[in-house]
Amino acid sequence: MKAIISDMDGVIYRGKQLIPGANEFVQRLLSEKVPFLFLTNNAEQTPLDLKLKLEYLGIRGVTEENFITSAMATAMFLRQQKERATVFVVGGGGLINELYNIGFSISESHPDYVVVSKTGNFSFETLKKAVRLIDAGAKFIGTNPDMIDPVEGGNEPAAGTLLAAISAATGKKPYIVGKPNALMMTLATRKLGVHPEDAVMVGDRMDTDIVGGMEAGMTTALVLSGVTTRDMIDNFPYKPSFVFDHVGQIDPAAL
Structure with a gap:
């Protein structure tokens, strides 16, 4: 089997x-x-979040070991590239948590990387910061390329939509891990x-x-x-x- x-x-x-x-x-x-x-x-949620979501929906018996998220994969990839680094994050708690777990710092001051995932808190101010940091030399990383996510009632914009906006403004394409x-x-x-x-x-x-x-x-x-x-x-x-x-x-x- x-x-x-x-x-x-x-x-x-x-x-x-x-x-x-x-x-x-x-x-x-x-x-x-x-x-x-x-x-x-999905880079927004941790394995614990996802386990609890499944339990809320009625699915029992799954453990945190049953998950790999693009946030986890992105953190593993960056840790292979650099032992210590600073990151500007366009994303939520799931991604930030994984980056903290590998010993990276979250900073807007001359970061080594700009890492982008889906987030409901994306704003023009966030877009402007990401673009300026990438223009200043930060490496551009995306957790995943999905343009839309299926939700009840239809679809909604996902990480790829945010990556496309930043890419259009910088003229640079992200390295996508997911x-x-x-x-x-x-x-x-x-x-x-x-x-x-x-x-x-x-x-x-x-x-x-x-x-x-x-x-x-x-x-x-x-x-x-x-x-x-x-x-x-x-x-x-x-x-x-x-x-x-x-x-x-x-x-x-x-x-």
Whole structure:
């Protein structure tokens, strides 16, 4: 049986609404002892936040060890690049917490990096600071490229939208750590102790989850409960290994 690496937004929930079949899917993974991780481009929340969110939505049995966020991956990447650094953060507590955990300082004064993730507190003043710091030499990092996130009632702007604004103003492109960067996939398979060919990437986006899983050598399973619709699949030059309406239809033993 293959290990499962699953996205969250658009796969397990949309905003604050559980997707039908999601609890049954997770309980099947737990009861059948399938190794699994939630690999999310969400950088706003910590693994504890995500665990508590799942519990609030009615999903029990998951631990903090079952998560890797793009904030965690970004912190791991930056720690490999530099032992000590200062960072200007455009983002929330989840990202700031991970950067503090690796010993980095948060500062607006000549930072080594400007790190950008999704945040509801983005303003013109924040945009202006980020642009000026990057123009002054700070390296431009993005946690993930997602332009929109699925929420109840539709979609909302995500990290990629903020990155695009800063990129337009500076003329510089960010280095993006999250999916579809293979770094995220490598961290996940390494944490599970499996080879990529023995893992399945489950996601709702052809442009991040599916292409990232495919390039890492995993089996891929697209669910149609989030961003990508069935009509959109043919717009891409690659195909998922499986397509499901939602995760409740997935039998891990059949993948």
